[in-house]
Amino acid sequence: MRLNMREAIIAKARELGFDHAGLARVQTLPRGAFLREWLRRGYHGEMVYLERAPEVRMDPSRLLPGARTVIVVAKNYATSVRRTADPRCGTVSRYAWGRDYHEVLRGKLSDLADFIARSGAHAKACVDTSPILEKLWAQQTGIGWQGKHSNVLSKAFSGWIFLGEVLTDAELEPDRPAANHCGRCARCIDACPTRAIVAPYVVDARRCIAYLTIEHRGSIPMDLRPLLGSLIFGCDICLEACPWNKFAKVAPEAAFLPRDGLEAPRLSQFLGMTREAFNRRFVGSPIRRAKRAGFLRNVCVALGNSGDSSAIPALEGALGDEEPLVRAHAAWALGNLGILLREAYGGLERRLAVESNEEVRREITAAIRAYRTNESTGS
Numbered sequence: 411m412r413l414n415m416r417e418a419i420i421a422k423a424r425e426l427g428f429d430h431a432g433l434a435r436v437q438t439l440p441r442g443a444f445l446r447e448w449l450r451r452g453y454h455g456e457m458v459y460l461e462r463a464p465e466v467r468m469d470p471s472r473l474l475p476g477a478r479t480v481i482v483v484a485k486n487y488a489t490s491v492r493r494t495a496d497p498r499c500g501t502v503s504r505y506a507w508g509r510d511y512h513e514v515l516r517g518k519l520s521d522l523a524d525f526i527a528r529s530g531a532h533a534k535a536c537v538d539t540s541p542i543l544e545k546l547w548a549q550q551t552g553i554g555w556q557g558k559h560s561n562v563l564s565k566a567f568s569g570w571i572f573l574g575e576v577l578t579d580a581e582l583e584p585d586r587p588a589a590n591h592c593g594r595c596a597r598c599i600d601a602c603p604t605r606a607i608v609a610p611y612v613v614d615a616r617r618c619i620a621y622l623t624i625e626h627r628g629s630i631p632m633d634l635r636p637l638l639g640s641l642i643f644g645c646d647i648c649l650e651a652c653p654w655n656k657f658a659k660v661a662p663e664a665a666f667l668p669r670d671g672l673e674a675p676r677l678s679q680f681l682g683m684t685r686e687a688f689n690r691r692f693v694g695s696p697i698r699r700a701k702r703a704g705f706l707r708n709v710c711v712a713l714g715n716s717g718d719s720s721a722i723p724a725l726e727g728a729l730g731d732e733e734p735l736v737r738a739h740a741a742w743a744l745g746n747l748g749i750l751l752r753e754a755y756g757g758l759e760r761r762l763a764v765e766s767n768e769e770v771r772r773e774i775t776a777a778i779r780a781y782r783t784n785e786s787t788g789s
């Protein structure tokens with residue numbers, strides 16, 4: 411029996427390894443307009459690319475002229491691997507344990523777009539970096555609903571899904587939008603350590619640890635550093651809090667399994683890494699996006715939160731790092747450890763005597779002051 415176009419696309423998406431596919435008609439989605447308000451409030455922080463042409467982000471027919479249908483696909487990335495509670499280890503969010511999902515999805519989405527184009531229609535593949543509100547369209551196609559943490563979760567796979575889209579000018583029968591099943595639950599909001607979910611469904615990225623550890627290039631605000639705990643790249647806390655996780659299924663895709671021990675990496679191994687070593691170690695990994703300076707900044711903060719005295723020599727070494735950003739956060743970490751461990755304090759004064767960067771000097775001075783205040787109050 412010959413499948414109609416809609417069924418053929420869904421079957422092809424399955425064949426390509428996507429776990430779910432749904433279709434929606436191109437239309438104005440009322441919540442799309444909230445993007446402007448989100449930007450107006452400055453919730454995007456330094457992600458200036460989100461400011462560019464919001465009208466395109468809100469209207470897929472500006473991405474593909476004449477677009478009539480959005481096909482959204484979901485890829486499950488849940489694994490059965492558990493994290494460790496070892497304080498010497500950092501926490502990397504699950505999406506970054508294995509191969510970069512952009513690479514995993516891009517080829518498959520292009521194959522799906524080519525498949526559609528063979529019928530004579532125009533088709534364009536989009537993933538993550540494309541200017542499209544992926545989560546709104548996923549809800550519209552029935553794949554899942556936007557939870558109060560703002561990510562899409564599905565009854566079949568919970569929240570551990572990546573999204574991708576193909577736009578086409580073919581007019582195809584749409585699916586029904588998904589209903590929201592959050593009900594009165596607010597576990598994700600309560601679990602967020604930085605209160606980044608400022609209202610149900612609304613995330614202020616400037617407070618979100620995923621933003622601070624991946625996208626943000628400068629210093630991490632001092633008041634938020636202790637709240638980062640052991641997180642060194644991304645954050646899964648709101649996703650992990652969700653009761654729908656009991657329906658998560660282990661993904662068969664080997665590409666998402668942790669590589670190089672990223673499910674529980676010893677933190678101090680990263681300090682002192684050269685730029686070449688960083689690029690080599692994280693080739694094909696999403697971690698490359700933080701760049702060496704940002705990643706080592708995160709590692710310093712996690713070490714400062716670890717209470718681990720064995721980290722002190724590595725942090726003292728990082729006080730001499732080529733990047734001021736790393737030196738500044740190493741100073742904070744030593745100051746923070748110094749409150750518990752007197753020996754963490756020594757290197758700070760030695761570094762202050764030779765440090766010329768103003769920001770690093772400020773961080774060292776603040777760390778020494780915190781230590782002295784703590785000493786004088788006798789705690």
Ligand code: B12
Binds near residue numbers: 545556560563590624
């Ligand atoms: C920018 C961005 C971020 C930013 C901002 C996050 C955010 N919530 O917007 C930062 C860096 C913080 C981030 C973090 C993460 N991200 Co991100 N990110 C994006 C990106 C590139 C754009 C998102 C965007 O447009 N945001 C702008 C705001 C306005 O959009 P929004 O949150 O959807 O806001 C809507 C709601 O507030 C809604 N709304 C307002 N009021 C109401 C009321 C109700 C009742 C409802 C239902 C909705 C609603 O209207 C708004 C407009 O649509 C998308 C890819 C894409 N192109 O879409 C990936 C994407 C959203 N990220 C993704 C992932 C996996 C993550 C992380 C889990 C990674 C990690 N583990 O660290 C975290 C999750 C943090 C979180 N709780 O959101 C996935 C999510 C997959 C999924 N299942 O939904 C995406 C879709 C990438 C992908 N292709 O798979 N991300």
Ligand code: SF4
Binds near residue numbers: 613617647649
């Ligand atoms: S990813 Fe982490 S910091 Fe961001 S909203 Fe979720 S729990 Fe909060």
Ligand code: SF4
Binds near residue numbers: 654
């Ligand atoms: S934790 Fe609760 S409120 Fe948050 S997404 Fe899951 S069901 Fe919705």
